[in-house]
Amino acid sequence: MNRSGILGAKIERLKKELGNNATLVAVSKYHPASDIIAAYEAGHRDFGESRVQELKEKSEKLKDEGIDDICWHFIGHLQTNKVNHLLRIQNLRFIHSIDSMKLLMELYRKKEYFEGEDLGYFLQVKTSDEEEKYGFQGIDSLREALNFIVEQPKGGPYLHGLMTMGKIRTDDFEGDARAAFKKLVCIKQELLRDYSTFDLALSMGMSQDYKMAVSEGSDFVRVGGAIFGQD
Numbered sequence: 001m002n003r004s005g006i007l008g009a010k011i012e013r014l015k016k017e018l019g020n021n022a023t024l025v026a027v028s029k030y031h032p033a034s035d036i037i038a039a040y041e042a043g044h045r046d047f048g049e050s051r052v053q054e055l056k057e058k059s060e061k062l063k064d065e066g067i068d069d070i071c072w073h074f075i076g077h078l079q080t081n082k083v084n085h086l087l088r089i090q091n092l093r094f095i096h097s098i099d100s101m102k103l104l105m106e107l108y109r110k111k112e113y114f115e116g117e118d119l120g121y122f123l124q125v126k127t128s129d130e131e132e133k134y135g136f137q138g139i140d141s142l143r144e145a146l147n148f149i150v151e152q153p154k155g156g157p158y159l160h161g162l163m164t165m166g167k168i169r170t171d172d173f174e175g176d177a178r179a180a181f182k183k184l185v186c187i188k189q190e191l192l193r194d195y196s197t198f199d200l201a202l203s204m205g206m207s208q209d210y211k212m213a214v215s216e217g218s219d220f221v222r223v224g225g226a227i228f229g230q231d
């Protein structure tokens with residue numbers, strides 16, 4: 001089987017598992033643009049990247065191939081001084097990783113750089129106690145973000161939902177991942193009680209824990225290794 005056939009079969013299998021419940025974002029970071037093209041040829045359209053420069057280079061390569069209907073998801077930590085570079089990338093559709101008030105404000109400050117139709121974003125929430133992870137922590141910081149968002153003029157970027165990651169370094173990977181996902185569901189419900197005009201989707205689940213994430217109600221899973229890795 002060629003690369004497109006191999007990737008296509010893995011993606012098909014994953015999509016069958018997800019059913020109609022969740023969108024599969026194929027995380028292509030560290031993998032060559034040729035892999036994205038192979039998966040694209042198998043019919044996939046949603047791809048995730050975690051670095052602005054890498055996404056920029058790949059998006060240009062794909063454009064050169066005549067591919068103009070891809071759907072880019074930015075999923076990595078974003079530095080405020082790179083927001084304008086990210087927003088200029090064609091076919092950017094979602095940012096999953098708005099992880100601080102500062103970055104949220106910068107997104108709106110730079111919104112004119114975005115020339116596409118729709119730009120949805122997720123607030124990244126810290127649901128575990130791992131030190132190095134970025135994200136909003138605690139319901140009050142999210143309320144502050146939502147209070148800011150409701151004040152913004154319509155027609156720009158819009159809040160699509162909440163994102164989180166399970167704990168990475170842990171002896172109880174499954175238990176901790178499920179706890180993180182349950183926590184995000186609770187946070188969503190608590191926020192919707194006060195901000196009923198929002199409709200918050202959930203971005204949670206990676207190669208190792210997407211099944212659990214979907215069973216907890218995830219709407220977007222971000223899967224890299226299980227598609228592009230060996231096996």
Ligand SMILES: *Cc1c(COP(=O)(O)O)cnc(C)c1O
Pocket residue numbers: 027029050075076165205206207208222223224225226
């Ligand atoms: C790399 C990455 C993923 C995909 O991880 P895999 O384990 O390869 O599936 C998902 N989400 C984020 C934020 C990532 O950085």
